[in-house]
Structure formats: C-alpha cells, structure tokens
Amino acid sequence: MKPNILIVEDDDNISELMRYNLEKSGYTVETCDDGEEALFCAGELNPDAILLDWMLPNLSGIEICRRLRRAQKTANVPIIMITARSEEADRIRGLEIGADDYLTKPFSPRELVARVQAVLRRVRPALTAQKISFEDIVVDTLSHRVTRGNHPIHLGPTEYRLLSHLMNNPRRVFSRDQLLDKVWGHDVYVEERTVDVHIRRLRKSLNQDDLPDYIRTIRSAGYALDTEA
Structure with missing residues (x-):
C-alpha cells in the first residue's frame, strides 16, 4: 500500500507542485487549504505523514500541530512544517510543539521528496x-x-x-x-x-x-x- 501524505497549504500553486512530485514518487496525496479543514482531514484520513504550512487562514500551522499532537488519532503522525521562516528560534519553536522536520520555502522537488522519505524512514520505517x-x-x-x-x-x-x-x-x-x-x-x-x-x-x-x-x-x-x- 502506498503511503498517504496530507498536504496542508493555502497556496494552490505550491500545493499542486507538491502533489505532482509526491504522486510521481509513488505516494497518494490529499490536500486541504484551511486550518479547520486540516484538523478534520487529519482525523478522518489517517495520513502517514503531514506537510503543514506555517501560515494558514483561521488557524496557524503551529496551533494545528499542537492540536494534532494532543489528539489520540494523530499524536504519532509525522509532521513536516513548511515555512518561509528560516530563523533558528522559529524552527526550534516548531520542533518543541511537535513537528518532526522543517522544509523552508523555496524548496526543490528533490528536497521535498527526500524530506518525506527521511521522516517516514525515521518515524515509520515499515513504510519504506x-x-x-x-x-x-x-x-x-x-x-x-x-x-x-x-x-x-x-x-x-x-x-x-x-x-x-x-x-x-x-x-x-x-x-x-x-x-x-x-x-x-x-x-x-x-x-x-x-x-x-x-x-x-x-x-x-x-x-x-x-x-x-x-x-x-x-x-x-x-x-x-x-x-x-
């Protein structure tokens, strides 16, 4: 069974770029563009990993990450934060909240796929x-x-x-x-x-x-x- 990735990103161009490259690499992909929708989708879809944008309407990526970690269904799902923020303090804050890795915009398709593969291999080795x-x-x-x-x-x-x-x-x-x-x-x-x-x-x-x-x-x-x- 192909690993299922949930992309939470409100920029349609970035979202479609990620979807295209992950599907080409053998993953199944679901997308949403809103914080409240992200929480619902994460609970219903049981993704194998979540790519979560920092800046989202309604709820920030940090708050979504915090809530996902508190929920039993999503407490152990790998989360990669996607952000334009490159400051060390921001990265540390995300990791402390419960993110497993960071992807800083702009990023290449190869880096995207490599990050997903790495976090699945580290957190859920059976999938790889x-x-x-x-x-x-x-x-x-x-x-x-x-x-x-x-x-x-x-x-x-x-x-x-x-x-x-x-x-x-x-x-x-x-x-x-x-x-x-x-x-x-x-x-x-x-x-x-x-x-x-x-x-x-x-x-x-x-x-x-x-x-x-x-x-x-x-x-x-x-x-x-x-x-x-």
Whole structure:
C-alpha cells in the first residue's frame, strides 16, 4: 500500500507542485487549504505523514500541530512544517510543539521528496521497507507473501491489505470506518460489519496451531496489532 501524505497549504500553486512530485514518487496525496479543514482531514484520513504550512487562514500551522499532537488519532503522525521562516528560534519553536522536520520555502522537488522519505524512514520505517515484521509475522511487500515463524500464510487480497495496514501501524487503534477508508478506499461502499468478517478470516489464517493472537479488539473503538491482544 502506498503511503498517504496530507498536504496542508493555502497556496494552490505550491500545493499542486507538491502533489505532482509526491504522486510521481509513488505516494497518494490529499490536500486541504484551511486550518479547520486540516484538523478534520487529519482525523478522518489517517495520513502517514503531514506537510503543514506555517501560515494558514483561521488557524496557524503551529496551533494545528499542537492540536494534532494532543489528539489520540494523530499524536504519532509525522509532521513536516513548511515555512518561509528560516530563523533558528522559529524552527526550534516548531520542533518543541511537535513537528518532526522543517522544509523552508523555496524548496526543490528533490528536497521535498527526500524530506518525506527521511521522516517516514525515521518515524515509520515499515513504510519504506521491503519486508515488514511484527513478532514472528513477516510481510514481503514486493512478492506479497506472508509468513509466520517461516511458515507460509495464504491470505486473500483484502486480508493481505488489512494485515499490511495494521503492520505498518503497530499498536495504533483503528476504528472500522478508518479501516474501511484505508483498506477498501473512500469511494467504495462497504458496511462496517464487513471489517469484522475479514478480521475473523485474518485471525483464522494467522493463528493456526494455537499461535498467539496479535490482533487486539478494543470494545467500541476498533482493532490494533498488539502483543497485548
């Protein structure tokens, strides 16, 4: 699954330039141009990283960053601040609020992509790896093969996408709606209980021979991949 990047930028030209170069580099991209919209989109879309402009209408990038870090859903999402401010005090302030990196305008497309790759590699290494592992479960993202304890696990396409998403975000709780958006897509109508059906199938495939169940069910919240299951 391609990493999803949320761009929060009110300059349409800059926003489209970033979108074009990130999509060309293999990312999926969502954009918004307003502070309040940014908070809503970040909570609904569950992006893998956020590119956040410092100067925005209604709410500043700094205030948005502060609120994202306070919210459970977005507390651990990598944030790169985009700003024309180059002073050290401003950079330090953003980092203290919770930004993971800085991109100073004007920037080149190569720097943009390199910064995104670096922050994902540092904060979410599974997204840039060819193999994702959690305990004794390994997913090879190139061959789409899954093993557990070196034994092959045969999964359907939906169960594979579901497992890949959970393994890219270990210990992070996802509601059924969030899993529907991430695994099935925004434009597909599927009932919430369908998620439960595929979770059961995934568990059955993974937990043969009474192996530990790492898929944790959180009542009224959703699911997570966790050793505390």
